[in-house]
Amino acid sequence: MKMRLSSSLALLCTALAAAPLLQAAEDGMEAAGRQLFSHHCTACHSLDTSENAFGPSLFGVVGRPAASVPRFAYSKAMQASGITWSEDNLRKWISDNEALVPGTRMRHVAITDPAEQDYLISFLGSLK
Ligand code: HEC
Numbered sequence: 001m002k003m004r005l006s007s008s009l010a011l012l013c014t015a016l017a018a019a020p021l022l023q024a025a026e027d028g029m030e031a032a033g034r035q036l037f038s039h040h041c042t043a044c045h046s047l048d049t050s051e052n053a054f055g056p057s058l059f060g061v062v063g064r065p066a067a068s069v070p071r072f073a074y075s076k077a078m079q080a081s082g083i084t085w086s087e088d089n090l091r092k093w094i095s096d097n098e099a100l101v102p103g104t105r106m107r108h109v110a111i112t113d114p115a116e117q118d119y120l121i122s123f124l125g126s127l128k
Contacts (some may be wrong), residue, residue: 032119033122033123033124033126034123036111036116041055044106045058047059056074059127061085061090062087062125062127064085065085066078067081074105075103077105078105087121090124091121094117094121095112095117
C-alpha cells in the first residue's frame with residue numbers, strides 16, 4: 001500500500017512538473033507563429049484587433065465562417081466558398097490558398113512545412 005501511494009505521488013509530481021513545460025511549449029509555438037506571421041502575413045493583415053488592411057482582420061479567425069468580417073470587400077470566390085476556418089481548412093489555406101478557394105484575391109502563399117503550419121495556426125488561435 002505504501003509502495004503504491006508513493007508511486008502515485010511520483011506520478012502526480014511528474015504531471016505537475018510537466019504542466020508548466022507544456023505551457024512553455026505552447027507559448028513557444030505561438031511566438032514562432034508570430035514571427036512567421038510577421039514575415040508572411042502582416043503586409044496585408046493588420047494585427048490590430050478589428051482593423052481591415054489590404055486583407056481582412058484575422059482577429060478571432062479560428063472557427064469563423066469565411067468572408068464574415070464586416071466592411072471588407074471579399075472576392076466573389078471567397079463569399080461563395082461556404083467554408084469555416086477550422087484548423088484543418090487554415091492548414092490547407094496557408095499551404096495553397098488558391099487550391100482551396102480558386103479565384104481568391106489573396107496572393108498565393110505556400111507554407112508547406114507542417115511545423116510552420118502548426119506554429120501559425122497556434123498563433124492565429126491566440127488572436128481573440
Ligand atoms: C498580398 C496580401 C496578402 C498576404 C501576404 C496574405 N493575405 Fe490573407 N488575405 C488577403 C486578402 C486580399 C484576403 C481576402 C481574399 C478574398 O476575398 O478572396 C485574405 C484572406 C485571408 C483569410 C480569410 C479571412 C476571412 O475572413 O475569410 C485568411 C484566414 C488569411 N487571409 C490568412 C492569411 C495568412 C495566415 C497569411 C500569411 C501566411 C496571409 N493571409 C497572407 C491578402 C493577403
